Amino acid sequence: MKAKTPSDSRTVMTDLVLPSETNPLNNLFGGELLARMDRAASIAARRHSRRITVTASVNHVAFNRSVPLGSVVTIEAAISRTFRTSMEVFIDVWMEDRFSGERTKANEAIYTFVAVDDAGVPTEVPPLVPETQLEKERFEAALRRKQLSLVLAGKMKPHDATELKALFMD
Ligand SMILES: CC(C)(COP(=O)(O)OP(=O)(O)OC[C@H]1O[C@@H](n2cnc3c(N)ncnc32)[C@H](O)[C@@H]1OP(=O)(O)O)[C@@H](O)C(=O)NCCC(=O)NCCS
Numbered sequence: 537m538k539a540k541t542p543s544d545s546r547t548v549m550t551d552l553v554l555p556s557e558t559n560p561l562n563n564l565f566g567g568e569l570l571a572r573m574d575r576a577a578s579i580a581a582r583r584h585s586r587r588i589t590v591t592a593s594v595n596h597v598a599f600n601r602s603v604p605l606g607s608v609v610t611i612e613a614a615i616s617r618t619f620r621t622s623m624e625v626f627i628d629v630w631m632e633d634r635f636s637g638e639r640t641k642a643n644e645a646i647y648t649f650v651a652v653d654d655a656g657v658p659t660e661v662p663p664l665v666p667e668t669q670l671e672k673e674r675f676e677a678a679l680r681r682k683q684l685s686l687v688l689a690g691k692m693k694p695h696d697a698t699e700l701k702a703l704f705m706d
Contacts (some may be wrong), residue, residue: 628641
């Protein structure tokens with residue numbers, strides 16, 4: 537299969553925060569942001585694999601900054617690493633200042649998607665070649681995150697998680 541780059545899957549979604557999408561503090565409701573990120577990540581996974589893709593896990597979400605009502609929110613998703621049938625998707629969330637237009641990072645998340653055939657059976661995806669320094673860093677760390685996610689899901693024994701052992705032991 538021909539390798540692709542993160543740019544091939546990059547997906548950018550910009551939208552407003554409306555009153556029905558906020559919590560009692562008038563900030564974006566966390567579940568709404570999760571859904572928006574899932575949509576962007578799903579499109580990125582589909583662009584990379586050109587297959588049906590399903591969310592296998594939400595590996596990491598950091599709600600670092602609240603996003604007020606009326607904000608313009610931009611979600612950027614791109615594949616950060618592929619394995620055999622799964623793809624790690626990195627998602628960056630930006631807020632745009634109403635007056636200056638300056639963008640600040642609000643949140644980030646990492647999802648895992650799996651490409652499946654019409655019967656829902658996992659199927660191979662093209663390899664990924666990272667290009668920028670950031671893409672290379674995200675690629676390097678992805679195996680560690682995959683192993684952690686599998687251990688937490690009970691799908692890998694901790695002693696098989698070679699990358700995690702390397703982090704915590706000599
Ligand atoms: C995701 C799904 C296809 C995985 O099926 P499975 O029987 O576990 O298949 P496999 O064991 O072959 O795993 C497929 C890939 O997913 C990876 N994977 C499975 N669970 C994972 C997890 N929790 N974290 C990270 N990767 C995971 C496996 O490591 C494997 O990756 P690889 O082929 O790239 O090495 C299956 O569990 C499923 O269909 N889940 C429902 C998905 C869905 O409906 N999502 C929407 C939520 S409502």
